[in-house]
Amino acid sequence: MSAVAPWIAAQRQALLAQRGHAWLLQGPSGLGQYTLALELVRAWLCDAPTAHGACGQCASCHGIDVHTHADLCVLMPETQALALGWPLPEKAQAEIEDKKRKASREIRVEAMRDAVEFAQRTSGRGRGKAVLVYPAEQMNHVTANALLKTLEEPPGDVRFVLATEAAHELLPTIRSRCLGHTLQWPDPAQSQQWLVEQGVPADAAEALLRAAGGRPDDALALARAGRSPQTWA
Incomplete structure (x- = not known):
């Protein structure tokens, strides 16, 4: 099973115990929306899932780890997908490489239409299909409307998880079609310990966390950027 922060693991277990075909994970930045969303789809598609999440060992888990799972569709702005190592559709990749256009900072309607078509296809591995949308607020109204009916x-057996750091920017009709979950704020001591486990010096973890407003992912990003808490803005 993949190692995740304890507060993410607890939320993963709680959400997996509930029924629903579409989740909206919401809350301020730095609380782990993307991580939790990915943990949910890993468990949904896993060949040997448990109540605690995916096994982390099967072919499905490996497919997600290397970003090649045939039954998972990840919808992101192209800039974000490239940064996180998710492949773009061949046409989009070719357009960007040929400098016909720049990578999009929004989730493109063309990508959403491809996702709708993906949702209608039969599952390749027989464990259902999943669509992950992050950050969901980067859908414009045209893109969001393309998702509504689906x-x-x-x-069939497709499930959705939308993760957002600005739920108020989503169409009300999108929000109303999902089960909502607000990300939990972790305990400061727990966050500091997690930062140390990620390689942040113990004497800097508390200050970084305070500078990041108590948001552990933001504190880690600050540390990895090599910035001191005093320069955080």
């Missing part, structure tokens, strides 16, 4: 009446 989100309301999903075909």
